Amino acid sequence: MITLTHYFILTGILFSIGLVGVMRRTNLLMLFFSTEILLNAINVGFVAVSKYYNDLSGQLFAFFIIAVAASEVAVGLGLLILWYKRNGSVDLNSLQMMKG
Amino acid sequence: MENYLYTALFAPLASSLFVALFAARPKMLFTGIVASLLIAISMIASFVLLIDVNTYGPLHVSMMDWISAGNLEIPFGFVVDEVSVIMMVTVTLVSTIVHIYSIGYMDHDKSFNRFFSYLSAFVFSMMILVMSDNFVGLFIGWEGVGLCSWLLIGFWYHKHSASWAANEAFIMNRIADLGMLMGLFLIYWSVGSFQYDEFFASLKTMDSTLLATIGLFLFIGAMGKSAQFPLHTWLADAMEGPTPVSALIHAATMVTAGVYLVIRCGELYTLIPDVGFAIASLGAFVALFAASMALVNNDLKRIIAYSTLSQLGYMFVAAGLGAYWIALFHLMTHAFFKSLLFLGAGNVMHAMHDELNIKKMGGLYGSMKATAILMSVASVALAGIYPFAGFFSKDKILEVAFNEGAYFLWFALFIGAGLTAFYSFRLVMLVFFGEKEYEKYGIHPHEAQPFVIYALLPLGLLAIVSGFLEHTFEGFVTRLLAQYEIHIEHGTEALLIAATLGIALSGIAFAVYMYRRGGFPKSWEERFCYKLLSNQYYIPKLYELYIMRPFSALANFAWQKIDTKVVDLTVDLIAKMVYSTGEKSRKMQSGNLSDMLRWMVVGMIGLLILAFVYRPMV
Numbered sequence: 131m132i133t134l135t136h137y138f139i140l141t142g143i144l145f146s147i148g149l150v151g152v153m154r155r156t157n158l159l160m161l162f163f164s165t166e167i168l169l170n171a172i173n174v175g176f177v178a179v180s181k182y183y184n185d186l187s188g189q190l191f192a193f194f195i196i197a198v199a200a201s202e203v204a205v206g207l208g209l210l211i212l213w214y215k216r217n218g219s220v221d222l223n224s225l226q227m228m229k230g
Numbered sequence: 231m232e233n234y235l236y237t238a239l240f241a242p243l244a245s246s247l248f249v250a251l252f253a254a255r256p257k258m259l260f261t262g263i264v265a266s267l268l269i270a271i272s273m274i275a276s277f278v279l280l281i282d283v284n285t286y287g288p289l290h291v292s293m294m295d296w297i298s299a300g301n302l303e304i305p306f307g308f309v310v311d312e313v314s315v316i317m318m319v320t321v322t323l324v325s326t327i328v329h330i331y332s333i334g335y336m337d338h339d340k341s342f343n344r345f346f347s348y349l350s351a352f353v354f355s356m357m358i359l360v361m362s363d364n365f366v367g368l369f370i371g372w373e374g375v376g377l378c379s380w381l382l383i384g385f386w387y388h389k390h391s392a393s394w395a396a397n398e399a400f401i402m403n404r405i406a407d408l409g410m411l412m413g414l415f416l417i418y419w420s421v422g423s424f425q426y427d428e429f430f431a432s433l434k435t436m437d438s439t440l441l442a443t444i445g446l447f448l449f450i451g452a453m454g455k456s457a458q459f460p461l462h463t464w465l466a467d468a469m470e471g472p473t474p475v476s477a478l479i480h481a482a483t484m485v486t487a488g489v490y491l492v493i494r495c496g497e498l499y500t501l502i503p504d505v506g507f508a509i510a511s512l513g514a515f516v517a518l519f520a521a522s523m524a525l526v527n528n529d530l531k532r533i534i535a536y537s538t539l540s541q542l543g544y545m546f547v548a549a550g551l552g553a554y555w556i557a558l559f560h561l562m563t564h565a566f567f568k569s570l571l572f573l574g575a576g577n578v579m580h581a582m583h584d585e586l587n588i589k590k591m592g593g594l595y596g597s598m599k600a601t602a603i604l605m606s607v608a609s610v611a612l613a614g615i616y617p618f619a620g621f622f623s624k625d626k627i628l629e630v631a632f633n634e635g636a637y638f639l640w641f642a643l644f645i646g647a648g649l650t651a652f653y654s655f656r657l658v659m660l661v662f663f664g665e666k667e668y669e670k671y672g673i674h675p676h677e678a679q680p681f682v683i684y685a686l687l688p689l690g691l692l693a694i695v696s697g698f699l700e701h702t703f704e705g706f707v708t709r710l711l712a713q714y715e716i717h718i719e720h721g722t723e724a725l726l727i728a729a730t731l732g733i734a735l736s737g738i739a740f741a742v743y744m745y746r747r748g749g750f751p752k753s754w755e756e757r758f759c760y761k762l763l764s765n766q767y768y769i770p771k772l773y774e775l776y777i778m779r780p781f782s783a784l785a786n787f788a789w790q791k792i793d794t795k796v797v798d799l800t801v802d803l804i805a806k807m808v809y810s811t812g813e814k815s816r817k818m819q820s821g822n823l824s825d826m827l828r829w830m831v832v833g834m835i836g837l838l839i840l841a842f843v844y845r846p847m848v
Contacts, residue, residue: 153828161823222823229821 137178144171158210158220162203169199231282232291235310238275238318239357241268242325246350249343257342262333265346269329269353273322276315283315284706290363297366304424309363312710313558316703317360317490320562321483324569325353327685328478331573334682335474335580345385345472352378356483360490364424365414368491372410372455375484376403382479383471395467402464406454413447416440430497438502445498445505448491456488456542459516463770465539469531473576476531481538481572482565489542492549493558496711499550506550507636513546514631514642519767521649525656526763530575530586533657537612538568540646544627547639553630553714555707559700560623567611567619567693573686574605578661581675582668588657593666597675600683602662604690609658611693613651613734621731622697628730629723633716647730651737659745 144167151164173192180188214220245268249261283289288311297304310318329349336342355378359371376399384396418424420440421432433441452458457465468480479485492499492509499506520539527533541564548557581598582591595602611618614625624647631640668675677683708714718726744750754760765771818829 149831153824153831156824225823226821229819 134178134182137174141171141175141178144168144174147171156222158213158222158225161222162206162210166199166203169195231279231286231289234275234278234282235289235291235308235361236293238272238279238322239308239354239361241272241275242350242353242357244268246347246354249347249350253341253344253347255343256340259333261343261346262329262336265350266326266329266333269322269350270326272353272357273319273326276318276322279310280315280319283310283312288312288710301422302418304364304366307363307367307425308361309426310361312707313490313493314360316558316562316707318357320565321353321356321360324478324482324565324689325349325356327689328474328569328573330685331477331576331682332472332474334679334685335576336472337679339472341385345382348378348381348385349474349478352382352479352484356487359487363426365417365426365429366424368494369410369414372451372487373407375479375487376400376407376455379403379468379479379484382475383468385472385475386470389470392470395464395470399464399468402457402461403454406451406461409447409449409454410451413444413451416444416447420444426494433497433501441498442502442505445495445502448495448498449505449509452488452491453512454488455491456485456546457539458488458512458542458546459519460769462516462520462539463766463773466532466535466766469529469535473531473572473579476535477569477572477576480535482569485538485542486545486561486565489545489549489557489561492546493554493561493711496549496552496554500552500712503552506552508550510547510550510631510636510639513543513550514639514646515543516540517543517547517646518642518649519543521646521653523763523766524653525649526760528587528589530578530588530591530657530661531572532586533588533653534568534571534575537571537650537653538564540650541568541612544624544643544646547643548627548630551630551634551636552712553627554711555704555714556623556626556630558707558711559703560627562703563611563619563623563693563696566689566696567608570686570689570693571605571608571612573689574601574608577601577678577682578605578675580678582673585668585671585673588660590667590671591661592664592668593662594668594675595662596666598662598677600677602658604683604686605662606658607690608693609654610738612654613738614647614730615651615734615738616731617694617697619693619695619697622700625727625730626700629716629718629726630714632726633718644730644733648733648737651734652741655738655741656745659741660749664745664748 148164148166148168148171151167152161155161155164173195176188176192176195180186180192210220213225217224245265248268249265252258252261279289288309290309290311291307293306293308295303296306329346332345332349336345339345352375355371355374357371359368359375362368362371380396380400383399384393386392387396414424417429420436421429423429454461465480465485469476471480499509517540520536520543524533524536524540527536541560545557545560545564548554548560577598578591578594578601579586581594581601585591607618611620614620628640628643628647631637631643716723755764762768818825
């Protein structure tokens with residue numbers, strides 16, 4: 131039997147993978163992937179809780195996050211392509227203009 | 231009538247503000263003329279008020295509410311009664327003459343405009359002081375004249391001695407003002423109002439110790455402003471200011487504010503005769519003490535300053551013994567002849583190219599006849615010779631002292647009268663007669679401009695005739711002030727007058743006799759008495775040694791040990807900490823997105839931990 135705890139463990143594992151990706155990756159594209167993983171880890175959690183409580187608002191919120199993630203990626207990819215065209219690289223280390 | 235009141239009060243303010251617009255510009259003649267005209271308008275309004283008060287009685291107006299907080303109600307109220315109108319007339323009359331005189335005197339000064347602005351501001355403050363119907367307004371005027379006095383003593387601020395003297399005057403007055411403030415607080419605490427009439431109305435119900443305390447505190451304020459011992463040293467040093475300032479502020483008006491305060495609070499002081507007697511004793515002491523210092527001084531202006539000090543002592547004797555109208559009368563006549571004396575001294579100074587040592591003058595009569603005559607008139611009036619003004623007022627004070635049975639005070643004043651006559655004529659003899667010492671210094675004296683002399687004529691006239699107004703004056707001011715009856719037999723009275731006149735005349739005769747023959751021998755200057763007097767009884771030295779030195783040592787200690795090592799150090803430490811934290815955490819901002827994200831994760835974890843620690847208890 132798969133209980134709520136199993137879902138939470140999955141959420142936790144996915145979230146940690148995303149977090150490590152966000153922290154370690156220097157490729158901008160990979161960063162986007164990691165962000166996607168983070169968001170979807172949360173989505174899994176939302177849907178699981180929603181099912182557990184028999185409350186639809188959790189699933190509703192998951193849809194909302196998917197929509198936001200999609201638009202975020204659309205804008206982000208556009209900028210990424212622009213950056214690539216200009217610099218020929220999507221490495222994060224090439225983007226250090228705000229050094230304090 | 232109210233319009234005259236406002237004109238008298240605000241014309242000097244208008245003058246000051248108008249002239250202040252040009253304060254930073256080079257000399258413009260019209261500023262002096264406009265200022266003089268506005269002050270003259272104020273004078274005319276004051277005279278109209280004098281006539282009105284004589285016909286219709288006092289005028290009391292409330293211009294507007296000023297402070298109203300909780301139970302405290304202080305209106306901007308002004309009262310023109312018999313006392314304040316006399317003060318107003320005296321102040322504006324002398325001020326007008328001093329303003330006109332200053333056009334000539336300050337002719338070559340590059341801060342001509344600034345001078346007139348300050349001078350008019352002084353007149354305005356003085357008018358507030360005398361016209362206010364409550365103690366707070368009086369205090370505002372009191373501080374206002376103190377400020378203007380500071381500005382004007384230090385008028386030539388580039389001279390170190392002038393700015394030093396200005397600060398000395400200001401600080402001495404602050405010390406006394408503390409006493410005055412304490413008196414005011416006590417009044418408010420016990421009466422609940424600052425209005426004169428309410429205060430006087432509740433006097434009867436008050437405890438006599440409380441009254442004595444209030445009286446003493448108020449008198450401490452008066453001591454500072456009127457330069458009574460031991461706060462007297464500033465007045466002689468204040469002579470660093472321009473001479474018209476000395477004439478107006480440090481002889482005729484501001485220094486008499488203390489006497490005015492005692493007269494104004496006469497109803498209080500009649501209830502506490504012991505305090506009154508203490509005031510009178512101090513006055514008699516100062517009268518003698520200051521006169522003795524004037525005997526040996528060689529500085530033209532300082533001699534007159536000491537004489538002012540001595541005359542203020544006379545006024546305090548009269549006021550302290552309850553003869554308020556006589557004090558006010560002497561205040562008025564003194565204002566006339568003393569400002570005349572000072573303004574004459576200003577002419578002499580100009581002629582001598584700012585030389586003040588009277589030993590270097592002599593024989594100026596030949597080149598400055600008009601000034602010599604005016605100053606002699608003023609000196610005779612000061613010495614108290616019939617029929618000049620000083621005779622009437624000063625003699626009355628001596629009679630009061632005798633009448634009260636205070637023979638010791640009478641004797642001090644009697645000796646003082648002799649000394650006054652001597653030093654006045656020592657000055658006249660050394661300046662205007664005898665050997666022409668100035669020729670050795672290559673100075674070619676010249677008489678002042680004619681309009682300056684004409685401006686002095688009214689003062690000269692008043693110095694001669696104002697004594698005859700005695701009975702009119704008495705009848706006028708005793709409508710408000712207490713009557714004073716002198717119960718001395720006619721024979722004794724005549725004897726007293728003759729004795730006073732005699733000692734004054736012999737003082738003059740002695741001075742004339744001695745200085746015609748070249749004065750005292752040099753060897754006198756080696757004597758202890760002479761040294762004591764010429765060093766002002768070593769009082770300034772004592773003050774320096776026992777008050778200023780320890781105080782500046784204390785201030786140095788507080789500065790170097792407490793301020794820099796404790797206060798500044800703490801503040802600096804905090805600043806350094808903030809600075810070094812910033813310096814260290816600056817590296818966090820590497821501009822690298824990965825680093826930022828890592829910090830974000832750190833922050834998130836931190837928040838999560840916080841949320842876990844402070845989770846709501848179920």
